């Protein structure tokens with residue numbers, strides 16, 4: 001067997017050994033992909049990406065410093081740049097306006113709480129999701145501050161998980177930072193390609209978190225075709241060497257994986273969330289707008305079902321989160337695995353145990369080589 005048959009153009013571009021990227025995973029209570037997980041993937045020869053979506057700049061700064069203590073390998077940062085965000089204001093101000101401006105949706109909350117047997121917590125054993133929400137960033141001004149920290153620290157890779165990093169491209173270039181645009185269809189792929197990103201992640205419907213309407217296997221070759229020669233990385237439903245080799249066959253130069261790294265000691269999911277992933281089969285996730293207002297794939301969730309049953313529309317990002325926050329808050333405090341949103345993809349079914357992230361990378365590389373060896377043994381009849 002060749003020593004490393006997986007060395008693609010992506011490895012050269014990012015100075016990594018294997019074309020395996022840890023997806024940037026943020027979360028409602030804080031990041032899921034934090035310094036420990038990122039460092040574990042980078043130290044194993046892949047590229048870890050910190051999930052910094054909606055985090056205030058000082059928190060991002062802290063995470064960069066912690067990561068640098070844990071690895072001297074390259075790593076990246078993912079934030080989101082939703083076009084619909086207001087330019088100024090605070091999350092607390094936006095949250096305060098919700099009951100008056102969206103009374104129909106706000107009025108249904110007590111009824112759903114009763115149905116789900118949830119009550120407003122009398123005491124707290126952990127920081128509330130509402131407090132965490134107030135610390136999050138949802139204005140154009142603050143997204144810019146997030147980017148400024150990334151520029152200042154010259155983090156080697158920046159990923160825009162949502163939206164177009166175009167306005168910042170010159171600044172990234174000047175500092176030698178490689179830029180990734182994450183897309184879910186060819187329209188947005190063309191847009192970020194025009195902005196000059198270095199790499200495009202094409203994320204299909206199978207993925208955990210905000211998801212595309214197009215299945216991964218159909219999406220990848222189409223994005224590859226429209227953005228060539230920009231390298232494309234495949235995402236959504238990739239969890240082992242078989243998925244990695246299949247992605248390369250579809251024209252991608254690597255993979256961006258989220259779900260497979262959730263049930264690891266290093267991920268910042270709560271233990272009950274990790275257990276949900278371990279217990280899940282391939283059809284235990286649902287796609288719902290109930291948490292963020294955008295379609296997101298999450299582990300099956302009673303709030304999504306209760307909302308769908310009422311036929312209520314959802315509000316745009318970030319208002320939907322603010323409306324359902326009292327429910328999420330109570331569920332989070334009560335550690336209700338059936339209600340706390342647990343973004344996860346359809347590949348959850350191959351996760352059967354808690355496993356260190358470095359071992360996942362190692363096994364993915366090993367099994368990809370085995371698949372390739374099988375192919376090399378195939379001879380024309």
Ligand SMILES: Cc1cc2nc3c(=O)[nH]c(=O)nc-3n(C[C@H](O)[C@H](O)[C@H](O)COP(=O)(O)O)c2cc1C
Nearest residue numbers: 023025026053161207208209236237258259343345
């Ligand atoms: C728990 C979780 C949180 C996520 N948060 C983000 C995020 O903050 N920003 C982002 O660009 N993508 C986010 N995603 C999507 C991932 O970046 C990635 O595209 C997806 O996990 C790939 O599909 P897979 O889960 O099947 O591996 C998240 C996914 C999960 C599972």
